[in-house]
Amino acid sequence: MHEEKIVANKIKEGITAPKGFKGAGIHCGIKRSRKDLALIVSDTPATAAAVFTLNKVQAAPVIVSKKHLKKSETFKAIIVNSGNANACTGERGFEDAMTMTEETAAALCVCPQEIFVASTGVIGEPLPIEKIVSGIRQIVQQIDESNYISVAEAIMTTDTFVKSTSSTFMIDGKEVSIGGIAKGSGMIHPNMATMLGFITTDAAIEKKLFQSLLKRNVDKTFNRIVVDGDTSTNDMVIALANGASGLDPLQIGTASFDIFENKLHEVLKKLALDIIRDGEGATKLIEITVQGAPSDEDAVKAARTVALSPLVKTAIHGEDANWGRIIAAVGYSGIEFDPAKLEIIINGTHILRKNYIVTLPNAVANQTLQSSNIELLIKLNLNGGTATCWTCDFSEEYVKINGSYRS
């Protein structure tokens, strides 16, 4: 009996950790042999929240999912294919994305607008829609609580490892879970890969409140990771909340809400950092915190500019504590600051003090970078604005991977 319970616990992880969620991941024929179709289903109608790419070029599934988010109050499932982005595919692409939601809805006996659709993969090629339709008819038969890894595998493109996590905690005596999966944002040949994130929870939360909650926390996690600055046509994060925990709907301003937000933030951050860790050719995870900026907005600007600088990223790759490149990047970020007040601290060691004072020999400063986790703290000492973002180093491998021939 005891053993059975452990097994029962074990099979409920990732996006099926929350009660009342099932999933499946199968191979339907878009890719040569790897899994390429994923389905996440809530037993009961769920509320939803979603954040979409800001790229002006938006793939058909982004447009369809956005429309469904607006039109419907409750949602049943998310259907995702990998291997083909269904982007820049014109009218036909739009029809195909609709077909995916219609087929899934029919099989689950709900309306198409209760289904979200997402795609990731090569751009500009039509979907092999017949294969996907017969795949959908298969996959709905296979959904189960134990399939959380298959679902995470089926949304991968260039990812080198599965990104799946969950968190189970108590609120008001009820067990509540949040589960999540993601795939990476690095782009690689022949795919134009995309950042996708899918979150499930058995908490209950009203749609509008859920939307502001998700947006705020995606802004501080998925939107604070910088691989190469290129934003895809297909990026999206979708969250479903089905209330199966039995907990009353979360209300803003309560301790329950704060606990939930904190746990959601952790899940999103874990997935976002996994994407950075899986950055093409990455050898170091770099956390960049800017403190003392004129405003939080300015702190984000400065941190993102440093995270995007190829010169900073290559220097850190070479384990060279080149503070000149860091200060110059802050300098062209567009924010106001006084360079003479700036301090730089790497993994707890003061590399640069105020008034450009350097007390460490280069060799000693460089030792602070001999780690696969780099915490770079930039203190502007002006005001209270603060922000953190994450990136990875820039290696020869990145160029090799991204410059290889399409074949």
Place this chain on the structure above:
Amino acid sequence: MHEEKIVANKIKEGITAPKGFKGAGIHCGIKRSRKDLALIVSDTPATAAAVFTLNKVQAAPVIVSKKHLKKSETFKAIIVNSGNANACTGERGFEDAMTMTEETAAALCVCPQEIFVASTGVIGEPLPIEKIVSGIRQIVQQIDESNYISVAEAIMTTDTFVKSTSSTFMIDGKEVSIGGIAKGSGMIHPNMATMLGFITTDAAIEKKLFQSLLKRNVDKTFNRIVVDGDTSTNDMVIALANGASGLDPLQIGTASFDIFENKLHEVLKKLALDIIRDGEGATKLIEITVQGAPSDEDAVKAARTVALSPLVKTAIHGEDANWGRIIAAVGYSGIEFDPAKLEIIINGTHILRKNYIVTLPNAVANQTLQSSNIELLIKLNLNGGTATCWTCDFSEEYVKINGSYRS
């Protein structure tokens, strides 16, 4: 006699091609053995124009030269050191930059505010000012019309070749010349390299008009080249016009002015493209033109975003005509456009037609990139906004160079 004339012509090239300019480049001891001090002198008082870095962190020589540009109506010389940027050096750096102008002024019997000063090299280390002062006392003895190559060599840091050009042409029966030298903007260890450009001409032009002329043409040349997007603390372009050609001062709206502007543009463009050709690890010069944008400003935005995209730059390096990456980069550039109207033409071949129509097999499309000069034309087909910018491809070599240890 005839032979002598040819020799006489030959020794007047680069920044000494215009009449009444002399120069010298020597080793004064900042670098181990290569030339590190350059001086450009006009025989008679010249008017000047200058464009400076927009980085919030500005090196001492930038601040001093800016002040002199404002204070003085005529200028005598430009003193430049390489090997040390005199940036982030506090009060002492400011004094050192002043000392450089004072010593040069004293030796040439003019006021310090008639001297421009520029520095390029490692950041955050004080100048070896004694060596520079004795270098200045030497270099003023050596100025000559034949030294144009030495001057160009002495401003180099990581450049692999000398960037020097000149143009001689007739206006109103008078021979007029423009000369110029530059050094690259790629940053490399242990130097934080800088983009410097120095222009000489024997035309006469009033200060305010000269400033708007230089600014407009730098904006379309030096400010349209993108190596890695990092803007240095020391960038500047300075131009001197001494009127020694005997031509009347140039007046706006005249044919003479238009000829001069056209030739100035050519000189600036030649130097700017040399910087790109010398980009770290560059194997291809890429010209990106955006046509049919809502405005010229939007066209610049789109072209710059494409030029900055590591994914586009690595794809071109790999000779892969990946139009998806190009369209996605335009998509996140922040401008308004209709992706279905976008066309992409590479070296004269239509890679993407309207409505995402691709008529060429990938292998054939990729052949358009088998050249060291790539002309990428992006037609938005909306309005009349157009702009061109230049960049280079992104190779493994770039990362290797920029990630190497400081030693």
